[in-house]
Amino acid sequence: MSVRILSPAGAVGTAPVTRAASPGVLAGRRLALLDNGKPGAARLLSRVAERLAERAAVVLVGQHRKRTAATPCEDALVAALAAEADLVLTGTAD
């Protein structure tokens, strides 16, 4: 015999953030780097930024570092990134 049960998951509280549209052509776009503090992150991001500058003519405008990978980026840093760059390159891997 079938039974009714209650869902264990419930509602999601905050509407999900919509992702920004793709920047399209990269030439001339301002690129900033956000190092999350993981070992090797700055090295990897710098190399990728160099390639993007060579091949797609992006303009590197800043390199920043979060306090720690374990907590969200500080609000002031997010605001600074939004003001100075069209693109932000970051990573989360160990």
Place this chain on the structure above:
Amino acid sequence: MSDPRELEAQHLEPQELELASESPEALQALFESRGWGDGLPMVAPTKERVDAMLAAGGASVDPDEVIATLEPRLGEATRRLVAVNAVLAGCPNGVLPVLVSAVRALARPELNLRGVNATTHPVAPLLVVHGAAVREQGFNPGLGTFGPGNRANASVGRAIRLLLLHVAGARPGDGDASTQGQPSKYAYCIAENESASPWPGYPRSVGCEADSAVTIHCGENPHNFHDMESQAPAPILEKAASVMATLGSNNAPVSSAEFFVVLGPEHAATIADAGWTRRDIQSFLYERARLPARSFRRAFEVVQLRPWIDALSDDDLAPITDHPDNVRVLVAGGAGKHSCVIPSWGMTRSVTLPVEP
């Protein structure tokens, strides 16, 4: 974090579901099809069972009030939802206030649940139950408190994990990146053995005077230390210090991190008989759990929140944690000469709250 489209779909999740039969197999199949459950058989959360769990919770409180929002899914935890997961886990009726209070603790910002759930580290929230609730709800604070064998410890610990999976979205892969996982991600709940403790109950050491309380500490599995022969505090606690001073835990690169030191009653009695207080233990372990500064420098490219280590010479001993208050001491377990250390994930602080409906 989950894909936003998936979050949107979950937002529309129906409150009730049709189950072909109440058999464990049917429930398991439904849950697996939705990516729910912890892999073990569950009890079907029928309205009757959930209502009974809510009714046994005591006070006349709103079952649909949002008591916490759990990350990374941003799931809204209500008492009814806590009760659903308690039924699934096989909890006895009556434990709801303990679970509700634990959920409040999980949502405190200093605990950093988003990071705890999302990290590659195998961290799991340990729930410690204190005070009158231990006896009233049948928790085992004595022999085998970490398990197995006691329904309240096992099922309440499991309910916490099911809430993290279902409400917080800590599913392995998209919400929980733990490289290997760990056994305590199934159930991780103990009770403080206050009647066997020579010192006041743990919550009082952190300013909580309630009759019943819960503590959440987000850490690794316990690491046992044994001392069968010592009749003085120092040789016992040297072994705890040895367990703490390892480069392998996150406490090494994160100097602000806590350790929970859970003393068996016999070790606690030996230490207290020598006149030592909880504070003496904290200070001793802070002084003894150290490594040469050279070890930290060689081991880590990134050492967080430890700028003062730059002032030390290679041979200077650096503490594994930067304050005695980060060493949290309580008594649990039964007869025998065993105790344990539970290292932290690092970027999280333990939370102790009164048990409230």
